Amino acid sequence: MVAWSLFQIVESLGGELLGEGSVEVRQVAPLERATAEEIGFVTHAKYQAALQATKAGAVIVPPALADATSLPRIVTRDPYLYYAKLAQLFNPAPAYASGVDPAAVVRSSLPASVYVAPQAYVAEDCVIGEGVVIGPGCVIERGVRIGAGSFLHPNVTIRHDCIVGERCVFQPGAVIGADGFGFARRADGSWEKIPQIGRVLIGDDVEIGANSTIDRGALDDTIIESGVKLDNLVHIAHNCQVGENSAIAAMSGVAGSTKLGKRFMGGGSCGINGHITVCDDVVLSAWSCLTKSVTEKGVYTSLVPPLPHAEWNRNAVHVRHLNEMFTRLRELEKLVKKQGEEE
Numbered sequence: 337m338v339a340w341s342l343f344q345i346v347e348s349l350g351g352e353l354l355g356e357g358s359v360e361v362r363q364v365a366p367l368e369r370a371t372a373e374e375i376g377f378v379t380h381a382k383y384q385a386a387l388q389a390t391k392a393g394a395v396i397v398p399p400a401l402a403d404a405t406s407l408p409r410i411v412t413r414d415p416y417l418y419y420a421k422l423a424q425l426f427n428p429a430p431a432y433a434s435g436v437d438p439a440a441v442v443r444s445s446l447p448a449s450v451y452v453a454p455q456a457y458v459a460e461d462c463v464i465g466e467g468v469v470i471g472p473g474c475v476i477e478r479g480v481r482i483g484a485g486s487f488l489h490p491n492v493t494i495r496h497d498c499i500v501g502e503r504c505v506f507q508p509g510a511v512i513g514a515d516g517f518g519f520a521r522r523a524d525g526s527w528e529k530i531p532q533i534g535r536v537l538i539g540d541d542v543e544i545g546a547n548s549t550i551d552r553g554a555l556d557d558t559i560i561e562s563g564v565k566l567d568n569l570v571h572i573a574h575n576c577q578v579g580e581n582s583a584i585a586a587m588s589g590v591a592g593s594t595k596l597g598k599r600f601m602g603g604g605s606c607g608i609n610g611h612i613t614v615c616d617d618v619v620l621s622a623w624s625c626l627t628k629s630v631t632e633k634g635v636y637t638s639l640v641p642p643l644p645h646a647e648w649n650r651n652a653v654h655v656r657h658l659n660e661m662f663t664r665l666r667e668l669e670k671l672v673k674k675q676g677e678e679e
Contacts, residue, residue, distance in 0.1 A: 346410060367395070394407055435452075442456075444460060453471050465485065477494065486501075492510050498535050504542045536558045539561045541563050546568040558573075575592055578596045586605070593611045599616060606626075614630045615630055
């Protein structure tokens with residue numbers, strides 16, 4: 337791995353260099369296990385003890401900790417973001433040769449810069465941009481469009497007529513454009529399938545995690561705007577819209593026809609009800625659920641804090657009687673008010 341001096345890093349990424357700039361590092365690492373050839377980072381003063389004990393060759397620190405160590409250091413307002421950019425320098429994406437592997441099946445014309453791996457399938461009438469990588473076992477159905485520089489890891493499926501923007505990354509097993517969950521109930525209780533005739537439209541710079549699914553629209557399109565990041569095992573149902581630069585963590589689900597505003601952030605295993613609208617800049621805590629529309633930005637939480645089992649059982653008993661207790665309280669209020677008026 338190529339070593340970078342601190343001089344070179346700051347020249348490339350910015351920041352203020354304090355200490356010996358000729359120090360070379362080869363990788364980023366946590367403070368606790370970093371070696372002299374690695375650079376660590378600290379984001380908050382509560383990690384100051386780890387900063388004092390680290391054996392890293394250099395560190396990335398916020399301005400408040402600029403004088404908290406004698407190690408060579410790069411001072412920046414957002415050490416975590418700086419770490420992310422530096423990790424990209426040390427760990428660039430692997431380069432792929434262009435061309436179509438003999439074990440792939442391709443039925444559309446492709447630019448010479450595209451790479452198609454073994455066992456991948458590209459159907460008719462597809463439009464694939466420059467530099468796209470289609471990994472092993474991927475299935476690209478008819479009429480799909482994929483923008484330049486996008487990367488499909490193994491076993492990604494993009495169903496017919498869906499559109500993907502530029503520089504998107506789909507992790508293994510992602511499924512784009514499967515049928516939404518649309519059924520009409522017959523009189524006898526059985527189900528009649530409703531054809532899902534919409535598409536999935538995905539903007540630029542979107543990342544979809546492993547085994548995540550985005551359903552095609554029933555009538556209108558499902559829309560994932562530019563900059564959205566979805567973790568593994570996230571489900572977006574039919575006709576949803578996810579606003580630009582939103583991020584949703586693993587095991588979360590968004591029910592059909594819901595519109596999430598820009599910069600929405602959903603914690604792990606959060607759930608969002610169907611047919612609601614969420615305004616811009618909303619954060620939903622992990623394991624929480626939204627059941628109605630949100631019109632004011634902020635952080636929302638519906639999770640019950642964990643309790644010892646016996647205490648939880650006692651509280652559950654009271655919860656079952658909340659309506660009865662509310663009714664009795666109202667009656668008492670009326671009685672107290674009446675007595676006050678009589679006096």
